[in-house]
Amino acid sequence: MQIIESPQEMRNIVKSWRCAGEEIGYIPTMGALHAGHMALVEAARAANQRVVASIFVNPLQFGPHEDLDKYPRPIERDSQLLKEAGCDILFAPKVDAIYDGEEFTHGIHTYVEVNKLGDMWEGAVRPGHLRGVATVLVRFFNIVPAQRAYFGEKDYQQLKVVERVVQDLRYDLEIVPVATVREEDGLALSSRNVYLSEAERQVAPTLHQALQVGVTLVRNGEREVSTIGAAIQAVCDASQLIKVQYVAIVNAETLAPLDTLDGQPARALIAARLGSTRLIDNIAI
Numbered sequence: 324m325q326i327i328e329s330p331q332e333m334r335n336i337v338k339s340w341r342c343a344g345e346e347i348g349y350i351p352t353m354g355a356l357h358a359g360h361m362a363l364v365e366a367a368r369a370a371n372q373r374v375v376a377s378i379f380v381n382p383l384q385f386g387p388h389e390d391l392d393k394y395p396r397p398i399e400r401d402s403q404l405l406k407e408a409g410c411d412i413l414f415a416p417k418v419d420a421i422y423d424g425e426e427f428t429h430g431i432h433t434y435v436e437v438n439k440l441g442d443m444w445e446g447a448v449r450p451g452h453l454r455g456v457a458t459v460l461v462r463f464f465n466i467v468p469a470q471r472a473y474f475g476e477k478d479y480q481q482l483k484v485v486e487r488v489v490q491d492l493r494y495d496l497e498i499v500p501v502a503t504v505r506e507e508d509g510l511a512l513s514s515r516n517v518y519l520s521e522a523e524r525q526v527a528p529t530l531h532q533a534l535q536v537g538v539t540l541v542r543n544g545e546r547e548v549s550t551i552g553a554a555i556q557a558v559c560d561a562s563q564l565i566k567v568q569y570v571a572i573v574n575a576e577t578l579a580p581l582d583t584l585d586g587q588p589a590r591a592l593i594a595a596r597l598g599s600t601r602l603i604d605n606i607a608i
Contacts, residue, residue: 324406326413330421330466333414337375337468345372348499349469350586351460354378355395355514356404359504363473364408366501375467376405379421383431394502395514409578414467421462435461437491438524440578444592445603448568450591456481457488464494472496477503477511479605480589483578503604505531511604523597526562530593533558537572537591541608546584548572551591551608559595568594568601572608584608 327333340347348367353485359591367374378401385391398415405413426432435457446453464472467526470558474482486498504512510524519527533555540551552570559565575588591608594601 324402324410324413324431326402326415328416328420330416333375333412333416334468336412336467337373340373341468341470346471347371347373347395347467348374349463349467349472350374350376351463351472351474352376352378353380353394353514354401355397355517356401357504357512357514359475359477359487359512361404361408362504363419363501364405364473366499367471367473368409370499371469371471371518372562373411373417374409375412375469376410377416377463377467379414379416379418379459379463381421381455381459382418383422383459386449386451389449390515390518395517421459422587431458434458435488435492438489440480440487441454441484443578444571444573445594446571448594453481453484456483460485461488461492464489464496468496470495470497471499473499473501475503476500477513477604479592480578483576488558509535511602515600515602519597523564523600525601526564527597529565530595530602530604531606533570534591534593534604538606538608541584548581548583551584555591555593559593564597566596568596575607 337347348362348371350367380394382391402413434454436454441453483499489496489498490515508528510528536558537551537555540554545551552572555570569590573590575590589608590605592605594603
């Protein structure tokens with residue numbers, strides 16, 4: 324596996340692969356890799372001749388009081404995991420290779436925003452976060468012009484924002500969603516799980532359990548979203564360690580809130596804090 328830092332070198336290699344008729348799968352990450360990321364690599368490996376993963380802790384998607392400085396960066400461990408998983412290239416650029424230093428001094432000149440879809444839920448709780456995600460991914464999609472890019476469903480709103488960006492900006496790129504990978508107790512894998520204290524880790528699976536309560540209600544015939552949402556909230560409120568930020572039952576494509584379930588695809592979203600750690604999860608409902 325090659326490790327490349329130069330955007331121009333990365334672009335040239337992918338272009339040469341495409342000229343040779345090879346298909347490329349791309350997995351953008353912020354590192355601190357876990358089995359969820361490896362599932363993305365496995366999916367890419369199965370469908371493409373070449374696989375590129377990137378590691379870049381994007382400062383543009385962190386708020387002023389978020390965990391940019393302490394975000395885990397185990398690059399040697401991550402590199403070994405990607406090598407063992409069959410990646411051809413790890414693209415690991417420095418910040419100034421992606422953003423001109425002037426941009427952080429005088430302000431980013433060009434942002435990518437997805438109105439409405441990027442303004443609600445995570446967009447409301449973390450202003451600027453999804454704009455930062457969309458902006459950096461557009462840069463990376465230009466540097467790594469793959470045929471397919473792989474994203475986990477755990478960050479469901481991010482997935483929908485990326486799909487919209489690719490559609491609206493007419494990228495010749497297929498976005499491939501991959502199901503959330505979970506611990507045996509149901510906790511969705513996340514790089515931020517390492518921040519949880521022992522007590523917090525014990526109750527963290529409650530988020531998934533609460534979502535499953537919602538699914539059970541729907542299977543039993545409940546269609547009123549207020550009832551389903553209240554049941555999900557109640558499961559979380561039973562723990563003093565969990566501080567729910569939002570529970571939402573939404574259209575699975577637009578993420579618009581629903582009043583009733585009428586047969587259209589829907590998703591239940593949840594975000595909560597356990598101490599200083601913020602977790603999100605979701606489920607088809």
